[in-house]
Amino acid sequence: MNTEDSLRRRIDxxxxxxxxxxxxxxxxxxxxxVNTRATLWFDLTAETRLTEQEKARIRSRLASRVSQEGLxxxxxxxxxxxxxxxxxxxxxxxxxxxxxxxxxxxxRPTKAPKSAKIRRLREKQSTSERKxxxxxxxxxx
Numbered sequence: 001m002n003t004e005d006s007l008r009r010r011i012d013x014x015x016x017x018x019x020x021x022x023x024x025x026x027x028x029x030x031x032x033x034v035n036t037r038a039t040l041w042f043d044l045t046a047e048t049r050l051t052e053q054e055k056a057r058i059r060s061r062l063a064s065r066v067s068q069e070g071l072x073x074x075x076x077x078x079x080x081x082x083x084x085x086x087x088x089x090x091x092x093x094x095x096x097x098x099x100x101x102x103x104x105x106x107x108r109p110t111k112a113p114k115s116a117k118i119r120r121l122r123e124k125q126s127t128s129e130r131k132x133x134x135x136x137x138x139x140x141x
């Protein structure tokens with residue numbers, strides 16, 4: 001089971017690195033001067049604490065966030081400070097990983113009940129009769 005907490009223990013935060021840029025979010029005049037937007041980068045190919053199956057699952061489920069080089073990126077510009085955006089990016093990163101690695105229950109195929117099929121066919125028949133009764137017959141006497 002891959003919950004966020006177990007992922008936080010498994011993945012070494014030293015393997016994550018951040019870049020900062022000017023944010024378009026809140027901050028007033030500060031937004032034009034200070035690099036508050038945080039982008040978290042994670043080298044998926046170099047990570048040794050994830051299995052190959054987990055890496056493949058992350059690549060397929062988070063394909064829009066993983067580059068050709070195998071770098072996963074998460075951006076946060078919600079807050080006014082660099083440190084708050086850094087924390088928000090970290091939280092979002094672990095949340096994304098947990099969701100990508102979550103194994104859902106396999107779907108059990110079900111069959112529509114016979115009564116539902118009969119009901120559907122009766123409704124179809126009544127709709128057909130209703131529409132036919134509205135039409136003008138060309139060869140009526």
